[in-house]
Amino acid sequence: MKTDTKTVGPATGFDALDRQLLHALQLDGRAPFSRIAAALGVSDQTVARRYTRHRGSGALRVVGLSGARELGEVDWLVRVQCTPDAAVPVAEAMARRADTSWVGLMSGGTEIGALCRGASGEHSDQLLLEKLPRTPSVVGVAAHCLLHKFYGGPQGLVSKSGALSDEQIVRLSPPPPDPVSAPVALGEADRRLFEALGRDARTPLAELAAVTGWSPTTVRRRLAELRADGVLYYDVDYDPRLAGYGVMVALWLSVEPAALAATGAALAAHPEVAFAGATTGPNNLFASVVSADVAALYTYLTTRVAALPGVRTMESAPRIRHIKGAGPFLPAGPAARPATRATPPAARPALRPSARPVVPGRRR
Secondary structure, three states, X not given: OEOOOOOOOOOXXXXXXXXXXXXXXXXOOOOOHHHHHHHHOEOHHHHHXXXXXXXXXXXXXXXXXXXXXXXXXXXXXXXXXXXXXXXXXXXXXXXXXXXXXXXXXXXXXXXXXXXXXXXXXXXXXXXXXXXXXXXXXXXXEEXXXXXXXXXXXXXXXXXXXXXXXXXXXXXXXXXXXXXXXXXXXXXXXXXXXXXXXXXXXOOOHHHHXXXXXXXXXXXXXXXXXXXXXXXXXXXXXXXXHHHOOOEEEEEEEEEOHHHHHHHHHHHHOOOOEEEEEEEOOOOOEEEEEEEOOHHHHHHHHHHHHOXXXXXXXXXXXXXXXXXXXXXXXXXXXXXXXXXXXXXXXXXXXXXXXXXXOOOOOOOO
16 A cells, blocks of 8 residues: 655645545545545545645635536526726626636636526526626626536546546446436525535535534435435536646637537547537637647647537637636635636525425435
């Protein structure tokens, strides 16, 4: 069994064992360190020490998130154009909202990119835009509905890293979810549970029990139910610079309708793509792309992207400042760094007043 003899930290970047740990946590964010250690061939203490060090430095964080479709909700990709002096205050105001995620400054600091979640309905787009900050400094707003996800959610960029062998992936992967056919209604205790998991998906059962008012046994059962139904999944938010990615870019493609499905699937398979989805609007395919540097990005855009079928136009914008990730807004610490995804769907679930809460332990 290997022991941990190397000193690692944010200044040195992730080594091979760190990348294996990231991949393992992406597969199962609440997996016991003992199970991860057994699959990686190291000691429990090594895994715990690596995780604690990187978690404490802000290099990584495991979050528990909800799927929009499973809750009957809709994700919107929002682009807000501002005057340069107002971009940061407006972005931070958007980030403080519970129904936003992946808020960041794009291009020259005059555009904000964000993902907003709302209830599915005829006027959901209008209600979404009414939530945006009202200021003369906002000079333009565009919102496009996410129609289909080709890659993202429980599938993280680290899943493409090859850090784990096929055998290790099988050992660490939980049973695949069996999504329910009808939207799941969350109760108030469920909402508090998701809030706690959004801050730290590895929060101990005793603390989750105190937050929800349930017993630890009920919390454990409810977590299993939400995972089995596809409502809950785990994601690893980490500093991409430590994984060798120096450039994060939002990519919008206009693709011929007949080629959209095939092009989206092909794009999603690229190792540079952290998220890909079909959207409404003139640019009907969105992707979050990472690369080592600008030269590598140019090569990628002019070769693999250029070879995709049916692409009519392409627009790209670098992410220059990360404001908020998938979890709650953190004014300092991990939120002050770049993010591994530009806009994946992970906003906190909205609790509709008319929804009938689901009783933990009762299968729908």
